[in-house]
Amino acid sequence: MAADEKEDWDYIRNVFIVLLTITVIFLSAMMAGQMYENLRWWSTRSILQKETSFYSEQAMYYRYAKKASNLPSVGDVFNFFSNDTRIQFPEPMNALTSFNVYPELAVGLFHRLLGGQISIIDLYVNSCRYLNGLLFGFVFLISIKVSDNILGGLIAAAVWVFSFDQITRSWHSPALRESWAIPFWFGGIWVLTYLLKAEDDYHRFIEKKAKRAVKVRYSTGDLKDVMPTEEAILQELDAGIDGFLETEAGTFNKNTFYVESKKEAALLLGFYFFTLCFSLSWQFAQFTLQTQMLAVLIPYLMGAVRLRFCLHIHLVTLASLLTMLVVQAGNKMLLNSILFNYFLVVIPLLFLLRRSHITGKISMLESRLQYFTRGIRAVIFLVAVIGVTLQVKHFNAMLFDINDDGHIFDILKAKFTSFSTFDTVLYLKQEEYRTLTWSGDTVQEGIKSLILPISFFVAVAIFIKFLFFSRGDNRLTAVTMYHWLQYCACFLMTLLIMRLKVHLGPFYCIIIAMLAGNSVKDLISFLYLRASPKTDPSKKAKWTHYLLCFIMIGAIVNAGYEPWLKKMTDEFEWNHEDLQSLITWIQRNTPEDGVFVSEMVLTSIISLSADRIVTNHPHYESVEIREKTREIYKMYYCVGEKEMWEVFQEVSNSQARYLVLAEGACRNSGSLWSASGTDCSTQNKFCAHLLWNNDYKTYFKKLYSNKSY
Numbered sequence: 001m002a003a004d005e006k007e008d009w010d011y012i013r014n015v016f017i018v019l020l021t022i023t024v025i026f027l028s029a030m031m032a033g034q035m036y037e038n039l040r041w042w043s044t045r046s047i048l049q050k051e052t053s054f055y056s057e058q059a060m061y062y063r064y065a066k067k068a069s070n071l072p073s074v075g076d077v078f079n080f081f082s083n084d085t086r087i088q089f090p091e092p093m094n095a096l097t098s099f100n101v102y103p104e105l106a107v108g109l110f111h112r113l114l115g116g117q118i119s120i121i122d123l124y125v126n127s128c129r130y131l132n133g134l135l136f137g138f139v140f141l142i143s144i145k146v147s148d149n150i151l152g153g154l155i156a157a158a159v160w161v162f163s164f165d166q167i168t169r170s171w172h173s174p175a176l177r178e179s180w181a182i183p184f185w186f187g188g189i190w191v192l193t194y195l196l197k198a199e200d201d202y203h204r205f206i207e208k209k210a211k212r213a214v215k216v217r218y219s220t221g222d223l224k225d226v227m228p229t230e231e232a233i234l235q236e237l238d239a240g241i242d243g244f245l246e247t248e249a250g251t252f253n254k255n256t257f258y259v260e261s262k263k264e265a266a267l268l269l270g271f272y273f274f275t276l277c278f279s280l281s282w283q284f285a286q287f288t289l290q291t292q293m294l295a296v297l298i299p300y301l302m303g304a305v306r307l308r309f310c311l312h313i314h315l316v317t318l319a320s321l322l323t324m325l326v327v328q329a330g331n332k333m334l335l336n337s338i339l340f341n342y343f344l345v346v347i348p349l350l351f352l353l354r355r356s357h358i359t360g361k362i363s364m365l366e367s368r369l370q371y372f373t374r375g376i377r378a379v380i381f382l383v384a385v386i387g388v389t390l391q392v393k394h395f396n397a398m399l400f401d402i403n404d405d406g407h408i409f410d411i412l413k414a415k416f417t418s419f420s421t422f423d424t425v426l427y428l429k430q431e432e433y434r435t436l437t438w439s440g441d442t443v444q445e446g447i448k449s450l451i452l453p454i455s456f457f458v459a460v461a462i463f464i465k466f467l468f469f470s471r472g473d474n475r476l477t478a479v480t481m482y483h484w485l486q487y488c489a490c491f492l493m494t495l496l497i498m499r500l501k502v503h504l505g506p507f508y509c510i511i512i513a514m515l516a517g518n519s520v521k522d523l524i525s526f527l528y529l530r531a532s533p534k535t536d537p538s539k540k541a542k543w544t545h546y547l548l549c550f551i552m553i554g555a556i557v558n559a560g561y562e563p564w565l566k567k568m569t570d571e572f573e574w575n576h577e578d579l580q581s582l583i584t585w586i587q588r589n590t591p592e593d594g595v596f597v598s599e600m601v602l603t604s605i606i607s608l609s610a611d612r613i614v615t616n617h618p619h620y621e622s623v624e625i626r627e628k629t630r631e632i633y634k635m636y637y638c639v640g641e642k643e644m645w646e647v648f649q650e651v652s653n654s655q656a657r658y659l660v661l662a663e664g665a666c667r668n669s670g671s672l673w674s675a676s677g678t679d680c681s682t683q684n685k686f687c688a689h690l691l692w693n694n695d696y697k698t699y700f701k702k703l704y705s706n707k708s709y
Contacts, residue, residue, distance in 0.1 A: 017144060017153070021137045024157055029133030031164055031568070036125070036174075038571045048583065050121050051609045052576040057618040058175030059604040060087070062124060064101040066608065068108020069120040081105060086613045088625065089595050090655055097328040099619055102280040103127075103180040128174040135183035136160055138190045139506045143513030145193045146479055151549055152513035158553050159509045162560025163449045165567055166442070167505030178502045181282035186506055188274035189486070191267050192296075192313070196479045198264065199305045203478075268316050275320040280327070283621055286337040288503065289317060291489035293342065294382065295482050301378035304478040311350050318343045333621060336402040341393040346385055412496065422630050423620075432499035442498060450559045451508045454552060458511050459487060462519045468526065480519055487511045515552055521545045578708035579605065582660070585704050586610040590658065597632055597656035599665050602709075606660070615654040628654070635659070635686045636666065647686045648699045659700065661687050662709055 036042055040053050054062055068077045081101070084093045095101050107127050111120045118126075143156035160167060279285045293314060300310035321343070325334055334340065396402065414424035415435050427433045436442060446452030462484045466476050487510070490503040514520065524544050528537030586596075587610050595613045596606050603614035616629050632654055634647045651659065666687035684693065690700065 013150075017141070017150065020150075020153065021140055024140050024160075025130075025133040025137040027133075028136035028160065028164075029130045031161070032129045032132060033126075035165070035567055036129070038568070040574065041571070042125070047119065047121060048580055048609060049576070052579050052583065052605060053574070054175055054605070054608070056601045056604055057177075059608045060617050060619065061099070061101060061104055061177070062121070062175045063604075063608040064095060064099070065104035065108045065111075065124050066120055068105050069111040074109065074112070077105070077108065086611075087607060087617050088628075089613045089615050091624070094329070097331055098622070100177060100281055100283050125174045128179050131183045132179065135186055135506065138183065138186040139509045142186070142190050142193050142483075143510050145190075145197060146483055146510060147513050147516035148518065149516055151546075152516035155515055155549060155553055155556075156509035156513040158556045159451055159512050162556055162564050163446075163451050163505075163508070164564065166445055166449065166451070166501075167508065177282040177284070178499075181278050181285060182502050182506070184274045184278035184281060185285070185288060185503075188271050188278060189292075191271040191274060192292075192482070193479060195264070195267050195271070195309065195313070196299075196305065196477075196482055199309050200477045200479060202306070203304075268312060271313070272316045272320055275317055276323055279320055279324045283333070284500075286321075286334065286339040287493075289321075290339045290342060291493070292486065293317060293339070293346070295485040295489060297346070297385075298378060298382070298485055299478045299481045301381060302374060302481065304476070304481050307350065307353060311347075314343065314347055314350065318347065332400075332402045336393060336396050336400065338389060338393060341396065342385070342389045344392055345389050349385070415496065422633070423626060426620075426629075426633075433497055436495045436498055436501075442494075442501060448559060449563070450555055451512065454515075454556070455487070455508050455511045458514050458520065459484060461523045462514065465519045465522055476519070480514065480517070483507075483510055483514070512552070512556075516545075516549050520548070524548070578706045581706055582704070582709045583609045586612060589703070594658055595654075595656045596658045596660060597651060597654045598660035599633070599662060600629065601665070602660050602662060615656050635661070637686060638684060639686050639689075644686065644689060644699070658703075660709060661691055663691060664708065666691060 040050075042050065045053075051059065051062070064081065067080055071077050071080060081095045084095050087093050087095070093099075096105070104124075107124050108120065110127075111118075111123050114123070139160065140153050140156055144150055144153040146152065147155075275289065279289070296305075296310055296313045299305045300307060321334070321340060325331065328334060410419070410421055410424050411427050411433065413419045414421070414428060443452065462476070462480060466481075487504075487507045490500075490507050493500040494504045521541060525537045525541040528535075528541055528544075583605065586594075586606060590610075590612060592611065593613060595615065596603060597615045598606065600616060600618040600620075603616055604618050606612050607614045607617070616625065616632055620626060620629070631650050634650050637647065639647055666685060
């Protein structure tokens with residue numbers, strides 16, 4: 001094909017991909033909108049009904065978008081965000097440094113520009129929906145890139161559409177942090193995929209030049225009369241590659257910070273932007289980025305990428321983390337995060353490797369045993385890095401008295417041992433924080449929709465390629481290696497905490513899209529070659545590969561069509577009348593400066609819809625709020641008559657004037673008193689004394705009650 005024709009074809013192909021991407025973005029957003037409408041009857045609800053559909057932390061976060069829209073001036077908005085005295089009374093809170101409410105700030109300020117053309121709550125939900133449509137766009141583009149053809153994107157689209165409710169939670173939980181954050185992470189992965197592709201192209205370019213030099217030497221040089229063996233050619237290639245790396249490419253290794261082109265600079269800037277937005281949107285981002293850094297480090301240790309690439313990605317991520325520290329005024333949890341301490345350990349090590357001229361290049365001469373040895377060295381290096389990182393983190397925590405993320409490690413400990421605290425019980429009583437189980441809905445629905453077995457098949461095929469194609473042109477590329485590692489990391493996170501399946505869902509699409517890539521095709525060729533060693537398997541492998549891809553698409557559509565149609569057509573009903581009645585009573589019968597104490601689920605909605613002062617909230621990420629919540633939740637502990645006064649004093653210390661109790665929470669709080677060490681066999685819970693035993697008169701005056709509150 002002539003160069004001009006190829007350029008024309010590439011242009012048409014790129015335009016087609018852009019149009020397809022725009023289509024899938026709007027398709028995803030419309031699907032989410034229809035499902036949310038079916039679930040909530042959103043378009044028919046009043047503002048109060050819509051607000052009371054937000055549960056716990058969703059209500060707390062949306063409150064900031066509402067405030068950013070409704071306060072008189074932009075100055076008042078920033079003053080409120082930086083000095084919120086109504087969310088954790090009596091302590092003032094800087095929401096910008098503590099709560100990751102930057103999405104709410106952006107939506108609220110944007111709503112001010114619209115001048116009331118749409119309600120703030122509708123703009124909020126729609127913004128999240130279209131942002132997650134953009135997530136599908138990123139996944140679609142990544143899938144095309146990792147598979148090297150549009151067929152990979154179509155496979156990803158089939159997985160996304162017909163497993164939509166398993167892949168994203170944005171359609172029913174728009175205010176959760178991950179619903180805002182995950183699209184930015186995959187934006188960063190999209191950019192990272194292009195950078196990894198450039199690394200693969202670089203290695204191919206160097207090897208191609210080395211092959212040409214060897215060919216010239218054997219045809220016209222001093223070896224023209226020698227019949228070369230395969231091993232001799234590999235030796236010459238290896239020496240040639242080393243020579244080119246030291247001369248033509250050596251400049252890039254010596255000057256690690258050198259950016260090869262404006263395109264690379266733009267991509268690194270884009271990666272910084274997406275990583276920063278991801279970090280600003282979710283406090284858990286540090287853990288996700290930690291897995292990403294390991295998934296970048298391992299390809300370097302295995303020789304799939306250059307040291308300069310590994311350093312660039314680490315330094316750009318560190319730059320986003322430092323920006324976060326500045327924006328959040330030295331957030332203690334971020335300052336002593338695993339990610340920050342990892343950078344303190346790894347970046348100096350990478351500079352030492354740079355000074356030692358260790359490039360991490362794969363040798364084409366490496367045997368499978370040598371390649372495995374490299375892998376073992378990589379594992380030892382990683383274990384050492386992780387061990388030192390944890391020790392540095394522990395030292396910094398003691399030095400600066402930081403323990404804001406201590407409950408996270410307690411939760412992981414409680415999952416595998418008999419260890420138990422109030423905090424672990426409070427988290428693990430919620431299903432989304434439990435460990436993934438075989439009998440659970442997540443696994444069973446994944447099996448029924450086929451996304452779990454197919455993704456597992458592709459992941460195994462990639463691993464087999466890693467084992468059997470350790471040398472030559474067919475070895476695992478940096479792009480494939482990174483996405484396989486990231487998929488495994490996301491699967492492990494989901495296994496530990498079910499709520500984190502928001503990471504894994506989009507990776508189902510990407511890993512299954514690799515069906516259309518070279519890894520599966522190479523495996524098919526390998527099997528054909530083993531079955532018939534004397535024949536060329538390339539043509540048979542090509543058509544078998546295409547047939548397999550279309551069979552898989554058909555199987556995914558067939559398995560997912562009926563559940564998808566049910567989700568798109570079934571209408572659900574929900575009723576929060578008792579909660580709405582409570583909020584209406586509070587609005588009409590309590591002063592605006594009234595202070596309320598209750599469980600976190602209730603205080604968030606009281607703060608949002610009634611705009612009253614509350615003592616506690618669902619953002620459970622600081623030592624102070626955890627200690628305060630433990631004191632307040634003694635209202636669910638079992639006590640005798642003697643201890644009633646003590647618990648009353650503890651609750652009163654919150655300086656609240658109003659106590660709100662939920663009957664359902666009181667009945668279902670059995671596991672909380674077991675964590676406190678009290679015996680409930682002969683005693684009643686404090687809340688039960690007030691709700692059903694009429695013992696409240698000694699301590700409280702009942703102002704309002706309905707069937708639930």
